[in-house]
Amino acid sequence: MIRNILMAICIAFAGCKGVSQKKEMAEDSSKEPQETFAVTKTxxxxxxxxxxxxxxxxxxxxxxxxxxxxxxxxxxxxxxxxxxxxxxxxxxxxxxxxxxxxxxxxxxxxxxxxxxxxxxxxxxxxxxxxxxxxxxxxxxxxxxxxxxxxxxxxxxxxxxxxxxxxxxxxxxxxx
Structure with a gap:
């Protein structure tokens, strides 16, 4: 029984880590340089x-x-x-x-x-x-x-x- 509870806790932690990694990846992709053009306007x-x-x-x-x-x-x-x-x-x-x-x-x-x-x-x-x-x-x-x-x-x-x-x-x- 304790083994099943420990397994469930490990799976929950692994799931949480996956979400935080996605956030980090999203933050990194926003740092990519934006393409610039000869004609730029607001x-x-x-x-x-x-x-x-x-x-x-x-x-x-x-x-x-x-x-x-x-x-x-x-x-x-x-x-x-x-x-x-x-x-x-x-x-x-x-x-x-x-x-x-x-x-x-x-x-x-x-x-x-x-x-x-x-x-x-x-x-x-x-x-x-x-x-x-x-x-x-x-x-x-x-x-x-x-x-x-x-x-x-x-x-x-x-x-x-x-x-x-x-x-x-x-x-x-x-x-």
């Missing part, structure tokens, strides 16, 4: 400059509803730029209809898109963000056109503005 500054949907996607890593972007079926020639800082991200000739409901591209403008790993839905996905301001764009997958890169950059349309090759004012922009 949350209030971003809120003032962006629409509610742009803020939700770019600054809070949200996702727009599929099929809701005015840029989804855009066929004009031009450049897709970050809605937060106007950095050129994608060219129209690399856009394709993926059937997903989000603007999709098979490649980026090199150096202007950065990547990170996202575990928000329970498994690893490659998140894409603007390399200049850090705004969340979407995710990249390996199910794109095999004839080109094999990549599908699945991008929230609200994270983008479009500048036609023959125009000076971006489409979808309030700037």
């Amino acid at each position: 949350e209030a500054e971003w809120r003032k400059e962006l629409t509610d949907m742009e803020f939700y996607i770019l600054r809070k890593a949200g996702t727009e509803n599929p099929g809701s972007s005015e840029l989804l079926n855009n066929k004009e020639k031009g450049t897709y730029v970050c809605a937060g800082c106007a950095t050129p991200l994608f060219r129209s000739e690399h856009k394709f209809d993926s059937g997903t409901g989000w603007p999709s591209f098979d490649r980026t403008i090199e150096g202007n898109v950065a990547y990170d790993v996202d575990y928000k839905i329970g498994y690893a996905r490659t998140e894409e963000h603007c390399a200049v301001c850090g705004g969340h764009l979407g995710h990249v997958f390996d199910d794109g056109p095999r004839a080109t890169t094999g990549k599908r950059h699945c991008i929230n349309g609200a994270a983008l503005d479009f500048i036609p090759d023959d125009a000076s004012k971006p489409v979808g922009s309030r700037k």
